[in-house]
Each structure stands twice: as structure tokens, then as C-alpha cells.
Amino acid sequence: MPPAVVLVTGVSRWLGGALAAELAADAGLERVIGVDTVPPAPNILRRLGRTEFVRADIRSPLIAKVIESASVDTVVHMNITATPGAAGGRDPMKELNVIGSMQLLAACQRASSVRRFVLKSTSAVYGASPRDPAIFTEAMQARRMPRGGFGRDSLDIEGYVRSFARRRPDVAVAVLRFTHVIGPRIDSLLAGYLRLPVVPTLLGHDARLQLLHEEDALAVLTRAATGDFAGTVNVGAPGTVLLSQAIRRLGRVAAPVPGPAIGPLSRLTRATAVADWSREQVELLHSGRVLDTRVLREEFGLTPRFTTSAALDDYARTLAPVIAPELVGSVTGGAQSVVGRVAEGVATGRSLFRRRGDAPVVPGLRAVRDL
Amino acid sequence: MPEARVIPLRPEDDPAAPPPATDWDEQVSRALEFVRRRVTGDYDTDEFGFDPDLTDHVLLPALRPLFSRWFRVETQGLANVPDIGGALLVANHSGTIPMDALMATVALHDEHPASRRLRLLGADLVFQLPLLGALARKMGTTLACNEDAERLLRAGELVGVFPEGFKGVGKPFSERYTLQRFGRGGFVTAALRTGAPIVPCAIVGAEEIYPMIGNAKTAARLLGLPYFPITPTFPLLGPLGAVPLPSKWFIAFGEPIETASYGPAAADDPMVVFNLTDQVRETIQHSLYRLLLQRRSVFS
Numbered sequence: 001m002p003p004a005v006v007l008v009t010g011v012s013r014w015l016g017g018a019l020a021a022e023l024a025a026d027a028g029l030e031r032v033i034g035v036d037t038v039p040p041a042p043n044i045l046r047r048l049g050r051t052e053f054v055r056a057d058i059r060s061p062l063i064a065k066v067i068e069s070a071s072v073d074t075v076v077h078m079n080i081t082a083t084p085g086a087a088g089g090r091d092p093m094k095e096l097n098v099i100g101s102m103q104l105l106a107a108c109q110r111a112s113s114v115r116r117f118v119l120k121s122t123s124a125v126y127g128a129s130p131r132d133p134a135i136f137t138e139a140m141q142a143r144r145m146p147r148g149g150f151g152r153d154s155l156d157i158e159g160y161v162r163s164f165a166r167r168r169p170d171v172a173v174a175v176l177r178f179t180h181v182i183g184p185r186i187d188s189l190l191a192g193y194l195r196l197p198v199v200p201t202l203l204g205h206d207a208r209l210q211l212l213h214e215e216d217a218l219a220v221l222t223r224a225a226t227g228d229f230a231g232t233v234n235v236g237a238p239g240t241v242l243l244s245q246a247i248r249r250l251g252r253v254a255a256p257v258p259g260p261a262i263g264p265l266s267r268l269t270r271a272t273a274v275a276d277w278s279r280e281q282v283e284l285l286h287s288g289r290v291l292d293t294r295v296l297r298e299e300f301g302l303t304p305r306f307t308t309s310a311a312l313d314d315y316a317r318t319l320a321p322v323i324a325p326e327l328v329g330s331v332t333g334g335a336q337s338v339v340g341r342v343a344e345g346v347a348t349g350r351s352l353f354r355r356r357g358d359a360p361v362v363p364g365l366r367a368v369r370d371l
Numbered sequence: 372m373p374e375a376r377v378i379p380l381r382p383e384d385d386p387a388a389p390p391p392a393t394d395w396d397e398q399v400s401r402a403l404e405f406v407r408r409r410v411t412g413d414y415d416t417d418e419f420g421f422d423p424d425l426t427d428h429v430l431l432p433a434l435r436p437l438f439s440r441w442f443r444v445e446t447q448g449l450a451n452v453p454d455i456g457g458a459l460l461v462a463n464h465s466g467t468i469p470m471d472a473l474m475a476t477v478a479l480h481d482e483h484p485a486s487r488r489l490r491l492l493g494a495d496l497v498f499q500l501p502l503l504g505a506l507a508r509k510m511g512t513t514l515a516c517n518e519d520a521e522r523l524l525r526a527g528e529l530v531g532v533f534p535e536g537f538k539g540v541g542k543p544f545s546e547r548y549t550l551q552r553f554g555r556g557g558f559v560t561a562a563l564r565t566g567a568p569i570v571p572c573a574i575v576g577a578e579e580i581y582p583m584i585g586n587a588k589t590a591a592r593l594l595g596l597p598y599f600p601i602t603p604t605f606p607l608l609g610p611l612g613a614v615p616l617p618s619k620w621f622i623a624f625g626e627p628i629e630t631a632s633y634g635p636a637a638a639d640d641p642m643v644v645f646n647l648t649d650q651v652r653e654t655i656q657h658s659l660y661r662l663l664l665q666r667r668s669v670f671s
Contacts, residue, residue, distance in 0.1 A: 130495055130498035130499040130504065130514075131495045131498075131514070132514070133514060133516050133518035133519050134418060134419045134420070134513045134514065134518075134519050134522070135418055135419075135518070135519070135522060137518075140518070202501075203501060203502075204500075204501025204502040204503075204504070204505060205501055205504065205505055206420070206505040206508070206509070208416070208418065208419075208420045208508075210418075239418070240416065240417070240418045240420075241412075241416060242416050242420060242422070242509075244412075245412040245414070245416060246412065247412070248409070248410060248411055248412030249411065249412035249413070250412075251411075259501070287498065288420075290418045323410065325411040325413075328407055328410045328411050329407055329411070332403045332404065332406055332407040333407075335403050336399075336400045336403050336404070339396050339399045339400055339403070340396060340400065342396070343395070343396030
């Protein structure tokens with residue numbers, strides 16, 4: 001049964017807004033309700049179309065009234081903050097993430113109209129440690145508990161969602177574990193990090209990165225909201241790149257920083273509002289994390305259009321490279337042609353020299369040398 | 372009798388001879404192209420972090436002189452390694468530093484007719500260490516766990532494993548060429564689940580490169596290492612002690628032991644797993660003894 005009334009939380013951010021806009025464009029849907037604590041930015045608001053925006057904190061009981069009165073049948077929960085900076089500190093972040101999700105789930109459990117619950121989770125629930133297998137499937141668990149706030153919050157939220165699914169077996173629950181979403185428009189964490197002209201990396205480590213293009217992320221969310229998939233699925237693009245490789249492809253300069261210095265540095269950049277990245281992201285840079293996407297392709301039924309490198313290339317279009325690849329190409333190309341010319345010169349010089357030194361060539365007579 | 376080779380005395384007389392080869396400029400040109408690829412990130416890596424471009428152009432060339440000049444590695448039974456498809460190479464481990472793994476990689480890439488890449492499985496300690504861990508991944512190594520091993524085998528890769536682990540590399544010189552315990556047989560279950568054949572491999576020569584006559588346990592504990600080697604030259608001679616002794620090496624690949632007929636369910640049968648583990652272990656031990664008898668002395 002296709003949904004009629006969809007509620008999207010976290011609609012003021014790019015991906016939430018884009019999903020609401022996409023759903024609003026679908027004439028089959030009766031109503032689309034967007035919820036967030038802050039009003040959407042003008043550029044997002046313009047796209048929202050017939051989406052009804054409700055400014056509400058999902059931590060307040062108001063959300064229950066919205067769900068009840070509009071008889072919402074599908075809830076897409078994507079109001080989970082990844083960095084303390086965006087929420088105003090680690091405590092408000094945890095409050096918003098965990099308590100907010102609990103309130104939302106409590107409201108959904110009460111509302112008999114809810115038929116479907118989609119959680120935008122994250123691959124951070126797998127943690128990142130050198131003892132991890134190279135590729136995670138949905139059935140695997142973190143070998144070491146994620147140390148960062150975002151990963152722990154996400155694990156908690158997934159736990160609450162699972163218990164909600166047990167209490168309301170009639171609700172189809174889809175948990176989508178997203179890798180890093182990147183693209184020209186989205187303001188994701190990794191996008192901000194890779195936008196730095198000099199990118200601090202962890203000395204002696206080179207993480208494998210799996211990305212997802214924003215359009216594919218949107219397609220997955222739309223399908224999850226309107227389709228009938230229930231269960232947990234890893235969402236990521238095919239292929240991986242190494243962090244060093246991504247930095248080079250974007251024309252950035254990597255600045256390897258020794259492990260102990262990375263904490264103070266991240267605090268400094270956050271304090272000076274250069275970039276908002278936490279220790280957790282840095283730990284991810286330690287070993288990286290790659291998801292197995294067989295379930296996405298075969299059971300969920302969607303193959304991302306962009307591979308990891310294609311997504312990276314698309315993102316690169318929006319950046320002015322610090323080291324332009326054309327420049328590198330022309331420098332090495334120039335050097336190659338110089339080498340070629342020198343080699344030619346040497347070869348002609350040598351042949352001239354040889355011609356003078358050797359005996360005259362007599363046709364039909366082979367040179368024989370006494371040994 | 373091999374046919375006599377014709378050595379042209381004056382190549383320019385021969386009309387079929389190619390124009391004078393200017394070797395160095397091609398090499399410089401290729402190096403420049405490599406630099407361009409590296410600076411702009413224009414190369415491919417796989418999901419395990421394997422970087423074939425770096426491996427082929429930097430890491431393998433760096434190891435080749437050690438392989439052919441220093442250790443003068445001789446290979447036997449390369450035909451036992453299948454040309455295509457997944458296979459599990461199981462070898463003895465020794466030498467204080469896992470040089471044997473690197474030499475086996477070079478042997479299979481350079482001397483096997485299908486130029487097979489050996490995808491090694493390494494201990495988690497390797498991936499905790501900065502630089503070394505990243506480099507190991509770029510060479511195609513991944514963590515020694517069943518998930519990764521099975522994924523590689525299913526993808527048709529040749530996977531190399533050293534079941535002795537640190538017990539093998541870090542054993543004292545007096546115990547050379549005696550195989551240590553083979554762990555819990557995790558490698559056998561990986562082969563059984565994927566139906567990949569097991570190729571037993573014996574490496575002779577690695578034991579003598581850094582003869583470990585002592586183990587500084589306190590230093591090892593402080594550094595968080597499984598052992599801290601003391602060899603006749605290390606740490607006595609400082610960095611000079613890092614030069615391996617030029618022992619003569621043999622790498623012998625034994626006949627493959629097929630596992631597909633047991634079926635994937637056999638991976639949960641401890642009896643099958645233990646029997647296969649013992650069979651592989653015995654085979655490797657016998658080939659070690661055979662190779663040791665063939666060897667005239669340690670250094671020739």
C-alpha cells in the first residue's frame with residue numbers, strides 16, 4: 001500500500017529538504033509534513049513545494065500531536081546530528097539525537113496510523129578500528145564500540161528503533177546505514193573536511209573511503225519512504241578510494257599530523273570555525289570503513305548511479321583545486337617532451353659518432369671479429 | 372642441448388634490427404607519467420586498499436634486487452598454483468621480519484606464468500602500526516579474519532596465509548624449520564566454505580636472515596610488540612643490524628589439496644578441520660626437510 005501522509009524530520013537540512021521536495025512532487029501522496037527545530041534556509045524552502053513545515057522540536061510532545069492529528073502513516077527520521085558544533089555542544093547533541101528519537105518513537109508507538117518507519121542511520125555504528133574486517137555486512141557488529149558521540153548515539157537510536165519494531169510488529173521498519181554522502185550541493189561533514197585547502201590527515205594511516213552521491217542518497221531515501229523494504233541495509237556507492245587519493249583528486253594538499261596532535265588541532269579549527277570535525281572523524285581516518293552493498297542492490301533493489309570516484313569527481317566540480325591536475329599534466333608532459341628531445345639528440349650524436357668510428361660498410365660482407 | 376644463441380656483432384647491419392633503443396628516456400618518461408598519476412590521484416585502488424599502481428611501480432621493483440641478487444630465490448612447483456580462481460596458499464613463517472611473505476609475493480608475480488598476485492593476510496598488529504599498516508594495505512594485505520579471507524577467495528584471488536603467525540616469525544634460531552602450532556585452523560574453514568584449494572608452500576632460507584638468538588621481553592612489552600629480537604648484529608650494530616644475512620632461499624609450492632568435495636558444511640565439523648590442518652602442516656614440514664637436504668649450505 002503506498003503511503004498517503006509522510007512525515008520527514010530534519011527537513012531544514014539539505015538532504016531532508018530534498019527528500020521532502022521529492023515526495024511533495026509525487027502526486028500520489030496526500031500530504032508531506034516536514035519537521036525541524038529551525039526553519040529551512042530560503043533556498044531549501046523554495047524547493048519544498050506543497051510540503052507543510054512544522055517548526056517543532058522532536059524532543060517535545062508536540063510531535064505526537066502532529067502525528068496524531070494528521071494521521072501520518074510513514075515517518076522518515078533523519079534528524080540525527082553528526083557533530084557537536086551543529087547542535088551547540090556534545091550534551092545538546094546527545095539530547096537532540098537520543099532523547100529526540102525516543103520521543104519520536106514514543107509518538108509513533110502511540111499512533112495507530114503509522115505503518116512505516118524509516119531511520120536514516122549511519123555506518124558509524126560499525127566503529128572503526130584496525131581489528132575490523134575490511135568490509136562490513138549488515139550482520140556484523142562493531143568489534144570495538146565506537147568511541148565518538150555520533151556512533152554511540154546512532155547505536156542507541158538503532159537499539160530503540162529495534163525495540164519499537166518489537167512492540168509494533170505491524171510497522172515496517174527500515175534502517176538505512178549510510179556512508180559519507182557527498183556531492184555539489186550537500187553540506188556533509190566529509191564535504192566540509194575535503195574542502196579545506198590543506199587537509200589534515202593522520203600520519204602513517206590511509207583510510208579507505210566509500211562515498212555516496214547526494215542524488216543516490218535521495219533516491220534511496222525516496223524508495224525507502226514509498227517502497228516496502230523492511231530491515232537493515234548498508235547504503236554506499238560501488239568502489240572505494242583511499243583518503244590520500246581523494247585529497248589528490250580534489251587537488252588538495254594533505255598535511256599528515258601525528259596522532260597525538262590531531263585532537264588539539266580539531267578543537268582549534270572548530271573554535272575558529274574553519275571546519276567542524278570531531279575526533280570521531282579522525283578515528284575514521286585511521287582505518288576507514290567499507291560496506292558490503294549486496295543487500296542494497298539485490299533486496300532493496302537499487303544500484304547507485306554514481307560510483308565512489310564518480311561522486312568524488314562530481315563534487316570536485318564545485319571546488320577550485322589548489323593543485324590543478326592540468327598543471328601537473330602540463331609540467332610532466334613538458335618534462336617528457338624535453339626528455340624525448342634530449343634522447344633524440346643523444347641518439348643522433350651517438351650514431352654520428354659511431355659512423356665515424358666504424359669501418360665502412362661493404363654491402364654483402366658481414367663483419368667478422370676475431371675473439 | 373640448447374640452441375646456440377646468435378649474437379649480432381653489429382646490430383645496424385641487420386635490416387630487421389629495431390632502431391637504437393634509447394632505454395633511459397622511455398624509463399624517465401614512464402616515471403614522469405607515474406608521478407603525474409600519483410600527484411593527481413589518477414589510479415585505482417580496491418575495497419581492501421590494494422594499490423596495484425604503487426605495488427607494480429615502486430614496491431615490487433624495490434623488492435626485486437633482494438629477491439634475485441641478495442637471496443637468489445629459487446622456486447619449485449609453480450605449476451601447482453592454479454592460473455585462475457581462488458586458492459589459499461599456506462606457508463611456514465620465519466625470519467623475525469616477515470620477509471618471506473614479501474618474497475613469496477615477488478615469486479608469484481614475477482615467475483608464475485599467470486603473474487598471480489598474492490593477497491596476504493596479516494595480524495591486526497600490522498594494521499595498528501602507522502606507515503607499515505598503510506603500506507601493507509597498499510600491497511594488498513588485509514586483516515587475517517575469516518570474513519576477509521572468504522571474500523577474497525570468492526573473488527577468485529590467491530590468498531596467502533601464515534598460520535603460525537608471530538609464533539613462527541618470532542621463534543628463536545635454535546627452533547629453525549620446526550613448524551609451530553597452526554592456530555585454530557581458521558584458514559581451513561575459510562577454504563572449506565569457499566571450496567578453494569589449499570596450496571602448501573615451504574620457504575627455506577628465511578630462518579637465517581636475522582638469526583634470533585634472544586628476545587628482549589621487557590623492551591617488547593614496553594613497545595607493545597609480541598617480541599623484540601636480538602640477533603648477532605641487532606641491536607649491537609644499530610641500523611647495520613637491519614641488513615639481512617644473504618642466505619640462499621628456496622620456495623616450493625606443493626600439490627594443491629582440494630577442499631570443494633567436503634562441501635561448505637564441513638567447515639563446522641571440527642574433525643575435518645583438524646585433519647586438514649594436520650595434513651597441510653605435515654606436507655609443509657616434509658617439504659621443508661626435503662629442501663633442507665637439497666641445500667648445500669646456508670649461503671649458496
